[in-house]
């Protein structure tokens with residue numbers, strides 16, 4: 224094990240709240256229905272390949288897209304398609320979804336078999352067929368990431384086991400329950416991409432995970448476990464790459480531009496399993512926690528399971544939940560309804576009680592500079608916020624608002640409870656509109 | 667199950683910091699200096715502190731009532747201004763002058779410019795400058811510590827008037843503890859440092875600005891303050907007068923100091939240079955408060971010119 228060579232700027236140290244860390248993952252039984260949206264990745268939405276009344280099987284592809292940046296979707300159950308209809312995401316986007324009533328047989332589709340490939344292209348194609356997206360939360364299609372644009376040479380692989388968001392322990396459970404899979408997957412990815420050196424980076428507050436993974440690595444594997452300082456957002460891709468390799472990903476560029484490929488631990492573990500079994504991405508480890516959750520725990524859930532049923536399986540609520548968050552408390556999305564489904568990149572579901580959910584009132588900015596000190600991207604959130612309040616969206620560009628990764632550190636520290644991240648998003652959206660209008664004007 | 671779920675943008679977790687908690691920490695940090703001021707200047711100091719705090723808080727309350735704005739006295743920033751103003755007054759300042767100063771600080775300097783976070787100069791220091799101009803005699807009648815109003819010069823006044831003759835200058839330890847003439851809150855370096863340490867531990871302030879400020883004054887007065895180069899008595903310049911109070915409690919005022927690390931260093935050096943120039947070559951023995959006020963004026967510029975590069979680059983993309 225080695226230590227990270229650099230330390231990123233800014234960041235915060237929120238409490239860990241990782242009470243579910245040592246609770247073994249429990250498999251959730253079949254839900255009464257699954258609703259599987261056609262867009263669970265960054266990129267183009269898939270088109271449904273099934274219609275109402277069709278019988279589908281486990282692992283059967285039910286949605287795909289012709290587009291390059293997309294990941295197909297598969298049925299997580301065997302049963303009958305009861306509906307194909309649009310659903311509304313909590314981000315405000317409407318997407319088509321396939322609703323399936325399980326028949327309880329969990330009959331596996333014939334396409335599910337260890338992938339056969341003769342060359343790298345074939346291998347990448349089968350990874351695309353698995354429906355895999357980055358499981359760390361962003362949901363970028365993995366096969367796209369594994370094939371860097373021509374001319375870019377990858378030489379380092381960084382496996383992200385930081386899990387820096389409070390509450391979430393699903394990656395930690397993966398590291399504890401399936402360390403072989405992670406090491407195996409790391410080696411597979413090294414083979415696929417031809418990268419000679421890999422680092423598995425884990426925050427130092429997870430010593431057992433560091434130990435269990437280190438013990439599986441042999442000399443000559445060219446894999447190194449790196450222990451990271453425990454600080455949020457240590458798992459942010461650019462921060463992670465910088466602390467582990469010392470390379471800065473330039474603004475507006477991708478890790479591939481500095482020769483780095485970053486993958487989440489759960490993502491590589493999936494690759495290892497997929498290459499052995501051919502079972503596409505149909506289930507997820509999810510941490511259930513928050514003040515209103517009766518039994519905080521880790522569950523293995525089928526993708527498409529309604530949130531309501533997940534919480535019911537975990538003992539329901541001990542208090543009235545006021546906020547349901549998909550993901551961590553720093554970057555997760557508040558859900559407007561418990562009818563929403565578990566998605567591919569869902570790693571946690573938090574039910575916050577009244578106390579945790581209620582926001583403090585905004586007061587005037589006292590110019591304390593805490594947001595500036597906390598920003599890992601070196602921005603000046605207070606000035607972006609002030610310009611947004613005045614409607615000066617173009618001015619926010621001078622303050623590099625587009626470099627904001629919406630990590631939430633600024634809002635977290637602000638003593639005046641300014642809605643800083645919200646104004647970052649607003650500024651970015653307005654700038655996009657402005658740019659579109661300028662484009663339109665030219666034509 | 668029908669439940670009413672809150673939406674809301676991430677993050678869904680907050681540090682729990684608030685303006686009120688920060689101001690409360692500042693008041694706690696000012697307590698050692700307040701206690702030492704009462705110890706050395708007795709009831710006069712206590713009266714001044716009470717009167718300025720009451721004046722500031724009442725003025726803030728009245729302003730909010732009259733302009734029908736939300737009442738902001740609970741954020742405690744007005745009370746902080748009151749204490750800091752009192753700390754910048756000589757024990758001989760009449761109570762009514764102090765009260766007018768407090769009202770001036772809140773109404774003219776703070777609220778007329780938009781209130782907390784918007785005033786571009788430090789309210790306590792601007793009020794002090796206004797009082798100096800209006801009542802110069804009362805404002806500069808210095809006294810020896812103790813019950814009786816025995817007039818005395820400040821150590822810097824002595825240096826200014828060609829003093830430094832042994833016997834006239836106070837002992838270092840008197841100066842460090844605060845047993846010297848001066849404004850009621852500035853004399854005890856020990857009490858101020860204790861308060862400053864608390865602010866640093868509580869992460870209310872960072873040290874780059876005070877260190878740059880004090881370091882610059884130390885270097886400049888050492889280099890230029892003596893008969894020959896590098897013979898100046900910088901220890902006196904650092905510990906006598908309002909430098910400690912100014913560097914740790916006045917220059918670090920959030921509203922009127924830069925928000926970046928680099929900006930704060932620049933402000934600290936700027937304050938230090940101005941203070942040294944005023945002390946060594948200007949008409950006044952003391953220059954801390956004017957130098958801070960002057961630097962306050964350039965803070966918006968410092969912040970605008972020092973927009974940091976984003977992590978991993980910085981080239982403004984086709985702005």
Ligand code: SF4
Nearest residue numbers: 588589591592594637
């Ligand atoms: S943290 Fe909040 S109060 Fe402090 S400068 Fe930033 S926006 Fe203003």
Ligand code: SF4
Nearest residue numbers: 598627629630631633
């Ligand atoms: S959300 Fe954006 S502005 Fe705020 S700290 Fe994170 S990167 Fe900086």
